[in-house]
Amino acid sequence: MNTPLLEIRNLKKSFGSLEVLKGIDLTVDVGEVIFLIGPSGGGKSTFARCINFLEKPTCGDVIFSGQVMCQDRNGGHYKAPEKLVRLARGDMPMVFQHFNLFAHRTALENVIEAPIWVQGRNRSEAIEDALRLLGEVGLRDKADYYPAQLSGGQKQRVAIARALAMHPKLILFDEPTSALDPELVAGILETIRSLADKGMTLIVVTHEMGFARKLADTVHFFSDGRILESGPPDRIFDHPETDRLSEFIRSILR
């Protein structure tokens, strides 16, 4: 059996006395498309942020691509050195709800920033690569535009190109369409689908249930800091086992 790309055991996260994640276990194989769904405040975004270490897990194990990022050992919580964490982060960039493009840099400059400064790639190579990626997301002609001149959907596609430019092993999406006008959502979903089709490993936090149903290999239902149910989309959406999930599905179908 192959080792999974990402392995998470008993991950907990507290903010002060508030425990947001109460012990999450999850494994992701290479090429797998994982969807995290559930009510707001259930902890799914915090969980995604813990994977990328934007939030430091309070305890639990995160093993990414064979590299231990943090682990409970001998009664303590081991954290990998900064440098290793940074290296791993570049392999699993995140696409954010509010795009978070660098406002003072053009679309192209946004995309080449990390490849040049983090991965030390040659500038002209990085530009060539970035223009190809901008082309793939349909924005080749907007390369010299600043974020302020792009629509929400265009910004999000630049953000996706920025993540792809790292040649990552995994991309995290944190509600990538929640800040978009309804008519722009389809374009972003289409872009994400094409990534999945190419075999990219994806973890997607979303409220787009129809999309999750079509694209997911596995859906995890988060509620109150735990994963209440996991399974293939058909099972999750058509045959929920817990009351909480069936209630959730009813409420979003209404």
Add this chain to the structure above:
Amino acid sequence: MYEFFFILIPRHFPFLLEGAVVTLQLTLTSMVCGICIGLAVAIGRIGSKAPLKWLLAAYVEIWRDVPLIVQLLVIYFSLPTVGISLPAFWAGVLGLSLNLGAYLSEVFRSTILSIDPGQREAGESTGMSRLLVYRRVVLPQALRIAVPTVGGYFVSLLKDSSLVSFVSINELLRNGTIVISNTFRTMEIYLMVAIIYFALSFTASRAVLWIERALTPRYLRRNWEPSLSPKTSEVPA
């Protein structure tokens, strides 16, 4: 009138200008030091933990709550008693830049905090170190926002530097008083001093405006069109 323009000015202006040169040297040196102090303190106050954070906050508070002239006198007269003898010029620079640094740190702190934290997260999520995020993402934006305010402090400093005449640095104002004590032409000499200060400050504030315009990104300028932006091959580093 004739005497003012054709006798007093030719006779005393060069000496006053010598003082003006010292004023400029003082101001520019203190400005550079003050910006460095301000930036370091601002970043320290945002990023550091308890003891250092309090220390920096205390520095800002104390230096903003004591009049500049008193600070200058304390530094000038107390340093020798603890065995540090600085040339008057550098004692002046020390006093001015510590004072300026306290004020600028608050300017920088607010402009740094005005940058959307999402952009830092975006940088960090791709593996950029915190330092790199500051250098490539936060500071280029925060410093540009700070330019008009920092420029205002520069013009103020140019004028406030006259206070160091109290600690026997031969800058513009002190050279003026020296001339007066020799000639007793109080009104005329102070008028010349005032004119020189005005000329310096006016030039400085014009320069600040020019810098502000030069640093305004292309997309924030009026009449900006994407077609006028550089080709992708010419994108600056």
